[in-house]
Amino acid sequence: MADPVSLPREPAALADYGDDRASQWEHVSLLYRAPLRGFFAKRVRDPAEVEDLTQEVFLRLVRRAGGGPIEHVKPYVFQIAANALRDWHRRRQARDMDAHESYDEEIHQLATEISPERVLLGEEAVELVVAELHAMPQRTRDVFVLRAMENRRYQEIAGLLGISVRAVEKHMAKALAKLGRALESEGSPE
Structure with a gap:
């Protein structure tokens, strides 16, 4: 051994x-x-x-x-x-510590460059979006709010509203198209 x-x-x-x-x-x-x-x-x-x-x-x-x-x-x-x-x-x-963000001069400088005119234009755009949302059919408005404001998934919205995921997608597309047209026409010179 x-x-x-x-x-x-x-x-x-x-x-x-x-x-x-x-x-x-x-x-x-x-x-x-x-x-x-x-x-x-x-x-x-x-x-x-x-x-x-x-x-x-x-x-x-x-x-x-x-x-x-x-x-x-x-x-x-x-x-x-x-x-x-x-x-x-x-x-x-x-x-x-994980919530801290480092200072970025570009980002922080933009905040100081906001003029009263820019604030007014922003307020008008918000008013336009709110008016367009109120003009939408109830189901389309509900889908948009659940997705855009509450950040819910399409499948979850479909379950909440008792409709198909495809119907949710169509309502969301309709809402986005309507808001896009309204904002586009607001920004174009007359």
């Missing part, structure tokens, strides 16, 4: 990584930096955030260094990573 090949064992305790603290942390950093980046990259889209979270893990490890010896480094490192990720999600949720 042949001797099994012994694979190099990953050090378990922090003391196994070197003789002094500096070499221990250097070895831990070299060994776990790439796996930590991979761990965070699977869970966070922004590469800058991945790097920040990786650094946060090492910062927490160094802060912890004054405590007792770390006996099982790998699970400890990834527990810190999981906690850092959980804290990161909590901070984003508290600050509603």
